[in-house]
Amino acid sequence: MKRTIQLIAIAAFAISLTFTSCSKDETAAPSGPSVSLTDSTGTGIVDTTNFFTSTWMTLKVTPSAGTTIDAIKTDIKVNGVLLAPGTYDVVDATQKEGFSESVPVDFIVSALKIAFGKTVTFVVNVKDNKGLIKTVELTYNVKVDNTLLASSEIELGAQTNATIPYKFVGLANNFATYTAGTTGTAKANSSLIDFVYYFGTTDKNSFAAPSNANGAKLIWNSEINMWGVQNRTKFLASTLTPTEFDNIKNTTKVDDSFAAIDFTTGTTDKITSLAVGSVYAFQTAAGIKGLAKFTAISADAMGSTKVVLICQN
Numbered sequence: 001m002k003r004t005i006q007l008i009a010i011a012a013f014a015i016s017l018t019f020t021s022c023s024k025d026e027t028a029a030p031s032g033p034s035v036s037l038t039d040s041t042g043t044g045i046v047d048t049t050n051f052f053t054s055t056w057m058t059l060k061v062t063p064s065a066g067t068t069i070d071a072i073k074t075d076i077k078v079n080g081v082l083l084a085p086g087t088y089d090v091v092d093a094t095q096k097e098g099f100s101e102s103v104p105v106d107f108i109v110s111a112l113k114i115a116f117g118k119t120v121t122f123v124v125n126v127k128d129n130k131g132l133i134k135t136v137e138l139t140y141n142v143k144v145d146n147t148l149l150a151s152s153e154i155e156l157g158a159q160t161n162a163t164i165p166y167k168f169v170g171l172a173n174n175f176a177t178y179t180a181g182t183t184g185t186a187k188a189n190s191s192l193i194d195f196v197y198y199f200g201t202t203d204k205n206s207f208a209a210p211s212n213a214n215g216a217k218l219i220w221n222s223e224i225n226m227w228g229v230q231n232r233t234k235f236l237a238s239t240l241t242p243t244e245f246d247n248i249k250n251t252t253k254v255d256d257s258f259a260a261i262d263f264t265t266g267t268t269d270k271i272t273s274l275a276v277g278s279v280y281a282f283q284t285a286a287g288i289k290g291l292a293k294f295t296a297i298s299a300d301a302m303g304s305t306k307v308v309l310i311c312q313n
Contacts, residue, residue: 032132034062056102061126068096073125079118118142150249151175151309156197158301159219170194180223190227194284199301208270209233215270231285234267242277245293249310258289288312
């Protein structure tokens with residue numbers, strides 16, 4: 001899964017103040033340093049896995065006339081809670097007359113292991129040698145990247161269907177499908193297969209892990225026994241409707257609705273008696289989470305089923 005960070009707003013932004021002398025005898029009161037904290041892209045969208053598309057947060061500091069920069073204080077808040085106590089950092093001699101520094105926000109968020117769905121706020125206080133302090137803040141929303149993978153409608157034939165040769169499917173290689181038999185493609189690509197389709201006397205239309213012993217390996221016994229790898233896919237019932245599935249696939253394009261699903265308990269290695277519109281969550285042996293929506297089902301072992309898959313990128 002990839003994460004992104006989206007700029008919400010600059011909560012505070014220090015504005016440089018210009019004072020004009022009214023007479024030679026008047027002296028303007030010290031205004032303190034001018035400080036700004038800005039996002040480099042302007043869009044606030046970054047890919048946390050790609051250095052070349054990093055969002056850079058830039059701090060610019062300019063002392064007022066007759067002063068120098070003495071120290072800075074940087075705090076980080078997650079959902080408004082201070083992550084760690086901030087301390088004043090002594091500014092070295094090269095920065096006392098002002099400076100501009102940039103840091104990659106995505107690197108910071110990744111290093112701090114800030115989960116998606118949370119906000120992270122950077123608070124910077126700058127103090128000059130007169131003791132005057134200016135404060136700026138910049139807040140980001142940590143989001144998953146809009147790059148989930150989605151299949152088109154995939155048709156799989158049941159075990160005695162001679163018209164539809166594709167019986168198995170995996171997430172790899174753009175949701176590739178595989179054929180059975182000694183000359184089929186499944187045996188050579190077993191490590192890439194995440195789902196087995198079959199029609200059972202009791203189970204009816206079923207979608208199972210290749211490792212499933214009381215369904216997939218009964219119907220496809222001679223086939224799966226030839227495979228070097230029998231992946232252990234897990235399934236969970238989902239409360240999502242077909243409309244909500246379509247909204248994720250076509251509109252939001254994010255895995256918020258299934259990325260946090262806990263597959264440690266309550267899972268099964270097959271889903272049976274599938275109906276049109278059924279939506280199930282799954283996790284592959286490789287740990288990839290996703291959703292499956294069934295758009296057509298078979299009446300018997302000579303028919304086929306159709307499924308649409310979305311998963312983490």
